Amino acid sequence: MTERRLLLVNGPNLNLLGTRQPEIYGATTLAQIEQMVVDVAGGLGFSVRAVQSNHEGVLIDAIHAARDDCRGIVINPGAFTHTSVAIADALSAVELPVAEVHLSNVHRREPFRHHSYVSAVAEMVIAGAGPLGYEYAVRYLAGGLG
Template identity: 65%
Template sequence: MVKRLLLVNGPNLNLLGTREPQIYGHETLDDAVALAERVAAEEHVEIRAVQSNHEGVLIDAIHEARVDCAGIVINPGGLTHTSVVLRDALTGVGLPVVEVHVSNVHAREKFRHRSFVSDIATCVIAGAGIQGYEFAVRRLAALVR
């Protein structure tokens, strides 16, 4: 049976490629998801991708992952710095988590330096552009094997 990973993308990530390209680059969310899916196939895992600008939709997807996913790759977007309930959902499902950020959040505004996810994540990848999704999928696939 092929293992499945949930790929969660939070608010505003649907604007990748057009929102502040000097920070986030010109690649789109579709490019990031396609990269994750290609790498997942190489790693013999599947990806179920979800993006929403609504916190509850993301939490519902995380809860559903308990049933059929082996781990979660998450780019929480701005919820990284604000959402205790997102953190609680991630800890509540008991799956390994890899946190990914397109930009280097540590080289940006001070409020972006705090993450409610990092200390519960198995791995944190920041500043690698959408290639961070490749690293995240490879790492999580290795963890769930």
């Protein structure tokens, strides 16, 4: 049986959280979000491997690697949400449950942000809940994975 581990994936520009457009994304840093995910997952009996990259291939490689030692994936693909069939294909190929998270409510923003390639392969999608969206995603996945 695969270890009780979740993969946390954050896409491009999310390394700038806390300083990048705080009126949209808030003041919470990526390090704070990652720590919150580790804490919540740990309380539910799961460990976490976190990856953030501005490079699509790095994210795809991390998703592929999750197939060997993770039970689910929490992903905020950032701008790749709206452009990356490759990330959606990778998520589909690894056959793990996926929770898609967006800090802002993408449906209240520019029209190009209304479409997600990832949503079609995700078990659930959370948008607009800020950092709490990550906690909800972890709790959802952990609940389904037992």
